[in-house]
Amino acid sequence: MDHAATTPLHPEVLEAMLPYFGLNFGNPSSLHSYGRRARQAITEARDQIAVLLGCSPKQLVFTSGGTESDNLAILGSLDAVNPHGKSHMITTQIEHQAVLSACGHLESRGYEVTYLPVDSYGRVSTRDLLAALRPTTALVSVMYGNNEVGTIQPIDEIGAICREHDILLHVDAVQALGIIPMNLSVLPVDLVSFSAHKINGPKGCGLLYYANGIPLNPQLYGGNQERSKRAGTENVAAIVGFAKAIQLATDSQVVKQQHIAELRELFVTSLISEIGKDGFEINGHPEHYLPHILNLSFTGLDKAILLMKLDLVGIAASAGSACTSGALEDSHVLIAMGHSSDHVKSSIRFSFGYETTEEIVLDVTQKIGTIVRRLRKTN
C-alpha cells in the first residue's frame, strides 16, 4: 500500500540487469570490448526509451534519480539563463522536496521564487500563473501528478502559457510515468524528470528530458558523459533496467491504469461498507487524479497511531512523501490545500502497484475497518 514511495523490482527488469553485474561489467567510456558492450547497452536503452516517450535519444540525460533530475532541470536551466538577467522562477506550494529544496537553494543565491497556491483539490490555477509572470521569469516548474494526493495539474494549459511568454517549463513526472501516457513530442514542455524505482525499476536511476536548444548547465563537474550534461561513470545495469521498466509500463499502460482505477474504487466502496461514508474523507481532485494514489483522512484519529497499528497487521502505508514521512511532519501539500490541522494530522496515503490484487485491497480495507472502529471506540 506504499507504491508511491517505491516499488519492487519487476522480475524481467532484474533479468535484463543481471548481465551488467556479471560479464558485461565494463566502463562505457573504455575503448576495449568490455567498454564497448556497456556503451552499446546504454545506447540501446536510450534509443528504446526515446521511442517509448516520443523524443530523440539526444534529448535524454541519465541521472541518479528523480531528485537529481529535478535539481539538474531547475539549477541547470537557471544557471544557464541567469547571465541574461533572468532571475525569477515560479513553482507551486505542493511540489516534492526535490523541487522545493532546489528552489530554496536558489533563493539563498539571490534568485526570486514564487510559490503558487493550490485549491482545496490541490490544483493550481492558470490565472494565478499568469498573474505571477514577470519580465525576469525564466522558468516554471510544476509537477504532473502529486505524490501525496495524486492530483494532476493542467500541464497542457500551463505549457501553452509558458510557450506564449517564452518561458521554460519543467515538469516533475516522477509519479505520472507509467500511469499517464507520455508523448513528449506533443506535450508543451521543455524539461521533464523521471525516476526508475517508481515503476518497478531500480533505485538510484533517473532521467531528464530536455527539449532541443534548451539552455542547461551541468551541475556535476567531471568527465564528458551524457553529452557533458552529467559527469560520472554511468550506472549501466540500472539504465538497462530503467529501459525495461518503461517498456513494461508502457506495454501494459491501458490495462494497468484500468486495473488500478478499479482497485481504487474497490478500496473506497469496501471501506465505506466497513466504516460508513462519513468515516473518512478523500483528499485530492475528484476527477483529475493519478489512480494509484489514494489519500484518506480519518478525522479524530492520529496518523502516527494509525500507521503503527496498520504496520502491526502487515499493512505498509504512509503519511505522505517518503522523504518526510519518517519524521511524520504535517504534510505541506494538505496544508497548502487549506485543510485544518486535525484533518492533516489524520491523513494517510495508500498507493497501489501492478502486483496489488482485489484480495489484497479487500483484506486491507477490512483490517483498516477493524482498527478505525476500535480506535474510535476508545477515543
Ligand SMILES: Cc1ncc(COP(=O)(O)O)c(C=O)c1O
Ligand atoms: C514527485 C516526485 N518527485 C521526485 C521524487 C524523487 O525521486 P527519487 O526518489 O528518484 O530521487 C519523488 C520520489 O518520491 C517524487 O514522488
